[in-house]
Amino acid sequence: MEDFYRECDSVCLTLMEALEVAWGIDDGSLVARCIPSATDLRLTHYPTVPADEIKSGSTRRIAPHTDFGPITLLFQDSTGGLEIEDRASLKGNTFVPLPPTDTTEMIVNVGDTLTRWTNGNITGGIHQATTPESMKVESGLVIPPRMSMAYLFKAERNTSVGPLPKFVSKEPAKYPEITAFGFQRWKNSIVYNVEEEEHAHTFDRFVETPKAIKVQA
Numbered sequence: 001m002e003d004f005y006r007e008c009d010s011v012c013l014t015l016m017e018a019l020e021v022a023w024g025i026d027d028g029s030l031v032a033r034c035i036p037s038a039t040d041l042r043l044t045h046y047p048t049v050p051a052d053e054i055k056s057g058s059t060r061r062i063a064p065h066t067d068f069g070p071i072t073l074l075f076q077d078s079t080g081g082l083e084i085e086d087r088a089s090l091k092g093n094t095f096v097p098l099p100p101t102d103t104t105e106m107i108v109n110v111g112d113t114l115t116r117w118t119n120g121n122i123t124g125g126i127h128q129a130t131t132p133e134s135m136k137v138e139s140g141l142v143i144p145p146r147m148s149m150a151y152l153f154k155a156e157r158n159t160s161v162g163p164l165p166k167f168v169s170k171e172p173a174k175y176p177e178i179t180a181f182g183f184q185r186w187k188n189s190i191v192y193n194v195e196e197e198e199h200a201h202t203f204d205r206f207v208e209t210p211k212a213i214k215v216q217a
């Protein structure tokens with residue numbers, strides 16, 4: 001498991017390096033923001049659940065959310081049910097399934113930190129785990145258990161998750177300076193409904209407000 005963790009960390013750093021090349025950041029400062037990373041590796045087991053309970057809204061697998069870090073590496077079993085928001089849909093709140101074609105497949109999801117570093121130029125992907133597509137129509141079905149692994153890559157704790165200089169040279173910052181650790185605490189306080197006095201007004205004049213964001217990770 002530790003080898004897997006290290007392997008995932010190295011994949012994420014390579015992806016950060018690729019973004020540096022794409023954005024013309026030649027001082028290594030994006031990768032430097034992630035060393036050492038403060039990543040959580042989350043293994044989730046979803047118990048068996050009647051599909052009708054999910055349909056009625058009385059139970060969820062994982063509610064729509066964005067992850068907190070720059071990116072997440074996600075691995076799922078063959079059960080299905082993972083969905084990503086369809087941003088092209090004009091109806092809003094529309095999701096498309098990401099069916100498991102192969103259980104060795106790795107899904108890369110953009111998270112909040114990359115949104116903030118790019119001053120909103122790249123938006124975190126809203127995703128959820130729900131009823132597999134093939135079980136949505138017929139009633140009375142029982143959804144089998146499901147397992148997933150999420151390598152929730154996070155920046156180094158004391159590093160800023162405010163916008164990178166490159167993305168605020170021509171437009172004002174939409175996100176305030178805050179450390180990765182402070183950001184994590186703030187997001188956790190929303191998920192767990194804890195008032196964080198320290199950050200209560202930090203975000204008032206920016207695009208994010210605690211009550212406007214639905215998160216889970």
Ligand SMILES: O=C(O)CCC(=O)C(=O)O
Nearest residue numbers: 042076082129148150217
């Ligand atoms: O179980 C899944 O496929 C999604 C898990 C997830 O979104 C998360 O752990 O943040």
Ligand SMILES: [Fe+2]
Nearest residue numbers: 066067127217
């Ligand atoms: Fe997630």
